[in-house]
Amino acid sequence: MTIFGPLGPSLASSVTRNRGLYRAFKPFADWYADIAGYRRYGLKYDDLLVEERDDVQRALSRLTDSETYDRSFRFKRASQTSILxxxxxxEQWVKPEEDVRYLKSHVESVVEEDNERSAWDNMAIQRKK
Known part of the structure; x- marks a missing residue:
């Protein structure tokens, strides 16, 4: 398993595996998510991913109809509140327990498929002697 995510190096998997580190970083992570303010506008964390990336575009196409509708609704509601x-x-803010990563698994599978495709495309064939 690599520590590199789609955006570069990540220590998240190491922190979540180590119980002591997780307990130390969890309050800071919760505080940071609260202060970021996206939940106050009804958005989830995965709504903030940059849609112009190819892997995110392909992951968005894999969402179910209800997930796509919910995502569009959250964006429209956030846009309206921003205009106002x-x-x-x-009571309409997204609660931390509701802020689940609905797009992460799709993005990871797209990246894995791209890596596999790249490995197959760049495979060197050697002749037996």
């Missing part, structure tokens, strides 16, 4: 220069009412 207001946040959603507190």
């Amino acid at each position: 220069h207001a946040e959603l009412p507190k």
Whole structure:
């Protein structure tokens, strides 16, 4: 398993595997997610991924109809609140337990497929003597 994600090196897998590190970083991660403010507009973390990346575009095409609709609804609602220069009412904010990574598995499978395709495309064939 590599520590490199689609955007570069990542220590997240090492931190989540080590219980002591996880307990040390979890409060900071929760605080950072709260202060980032995307949940106040009804968005989830995966809504913030850059859509112009090829792997994200292909992952978005793999979402179910209901996931696609929910994502569009969250964007429209966030755009409306941004135009009004207001946040959603507190009861409509995305709660931390609702902020699940719905797109991550799709992006990872797209990256794995690209890596496999690249390995097959660049395979060197050697003749037996």
